[in-house]
Amino acid sequence: MTDEHLNSLTASRQQEVIRYLKTVIEPILKNNVVSLGMVRNLCIVDDYVYLRLYIGAHQQDFFKEIQYVLSNLSWCKKTYIQICTIPGVKVTLAISSGKGGVGKSTTAVNIAAALKLQGAKVGLLDADVYGPNIPQMLGLGQADIQVIHTPTGEKFLPLEIQGIKLMSVGLLAEPNRPLAWRGPVLHKIITQFLQDVEWGELDYLLIDLPPGTGDAQITIVQESPICGVILVTTPQQVAISDVRRNIHMFRQVGVPVLGIVENMSYLICSDCGLRTPIFGSGGGEQLAAELQAPLLGQIPIDPRICSGGDTGHPIAVTNSTSAAGEVFVQIATALLGTFCLMQSI
Numbered sequence: 001m002t003d004e005h006l007n008s009l010t011a012s013r014q015q016e017v018i019r020y021l022k023t024v025i026e027p028i029l030k031n032n033v034v035s036l037g038m039v040r041n042l043c044i045v046d047d048y049v050y051l052r053l054y055i056g057a058h059q060q061d062f063f064k065e066i067q068y069v070l071s072n073l074s075w076c077k078k079t080y081i082q083i084c085t086i087p088g089v090k091v092t093l094a095i096s097s098g099k100g101g102v103g104k105s106t107t108a109v110n111i112a113a114a115l116k117l118q119g120a121k122v123g124l125l126d127a128d129v130y131g132p133n134i135p136q137m138l139g140l141g142q143a144d145i146q147v148i149h150t151p152t153g154e155k156f157l158p159l160e161i162q163g164i165k166l167m168s169v170g171l172l173a174e175p176n177r178p179l180a181w182r183g184p185v186l187h188k189i190i191t192q193f194l195q196d197v198e199w200g201e202l203d204y205l206l207i208d209l210p211p212g213t214g215d216a217q218i219t220i221v222q223e224s225p226i227c228g229v230i231l232v233t234t235p236q237q238v239a240i241s242d243v244r245r246n247i248h249m250f251r252q253v254g255v256p257v258l259g260i261v262e263n264m265s266y267l268i269c270s271d272c273g274l275r276t277p278i279f280g281s282g283g284g285e286q287l288a289a290e291l292q293a294p295l296l297g298q299i300p301i302d303p304r305i306c307s308g309g310d311t312g313h314p315i316a317v318t319n320s321t322s323a324a325g326e327v328f329v330q331i332a333t334a335l336l337g338t339f340c341l342m343q344s345i
């Protein structure tokens with residue numbers, strides 16, 4: 001067989017495998033495992049199929065289902081499936097932004113707190129290697145990370161604060177020193193971070209990604225069973241164009257965008273209640289329409305968000321009925337509805 005024939009055979013087999021895989025449906029999200037980004041790194045070599053399956057702790061049955069579906073391929077001698085999961089974690093979500101300083105960590109902390117308030121078991125992985133400030137936002141100073149021995153090797157034990165399990169790259173660094181990890185070292189640390197934390201049982205693990213689309217982000221997105229990403233932006237056009245680049249990265253890997261959070265959307269006058277769009281308006285809506293992804297919420301500028309972030313008091317907890325607090329609660333409610341984990345809480 002010529003190289004050309006071989007390539008065209010492999011390509012047509014690849015399409016056939018994708019067609020078969022698309023018959024495997026995630027019952028809660030009512031979508032197939034390919035569109036949900038659960039199947040990645042699909043590769044056909046001769047008569048063998050190789051793929052990676054990114055699933056939550058409650059989705060182990062997909063392994064057998066996919067094996068069964070692909071056993072119907074006439075030419076396939078064997079399917080090799082590598083399961084990529086975070087032990088004990090059901091739903092892993094990423095919080096991302098195109099640029100720094102738009103309120104990504106604030107959003108991650110407040111959604112985590114709002115999910116916790118509604119009864120979910122929540123973990124937060126602060127993977128923002130360029131500015132890990134989630135511990136401070138939850139009121140945690142420098143703390144020692146314990147390493148424990150488990151049957152699967154040594155693991156980091158997350159800290160628990162305000163009922164949220166927390167692991168941060170910042171906790172591994174010296175205070176007030178930049179994290180100067182590069183290239184392969186950064187890759188190794190991040191991968192270890194994703195695999196070697198003993199979370200216990202979690203309904204939701206939120207990963208606060210570094211801003212932008214560099215190596216660190218790509219490693220995290222490729223290596224973790226992220227079910228979806230929440231993109232945080234501010235309303236102005238420069239922020240929006242950065243988010244577009246960011247989305248491109250997620251789409252390439254096949255991770256679905258769950259929705260957009262527009263932060264700093266407006267300022268509410270404390271006297272008359274008038275809403276002024278300080279940074280312009282319509283950016284979040286424009287992006288949502290362009291991406292066909294929902295606009296999950298518009299968060300006002302509120303000094304209490306800033307002071308709460310500095311002192312470890314998320315507004316979703318301290319002022320859950322404020323305009324900003326309500327948006328975070330709504331987003332958490334929407335997530336709980338989407339993934340339907342309430343019956344197990």
Ligand SMILES: Nc1ncnc2c1ncn2[C@@H]1O[C@H](COP(=O)(O)OP(=O)(O)OP(=O)(O)O)[C@@H](O)[C@H]1O
Binds near residue numbers: 301
């Ligand atoms: N809606 C808001 N109203 C007032 N202050 C806010 C609001 N959102 C965020 N902030 C403040 O803006 C600053 C930056 O927010 P945050 O650290 O969450 O941004 P980020 O996108 O995670 O930044 P980084 O690029 O460093 O990761 C923080 O001091 C935070 O308290």
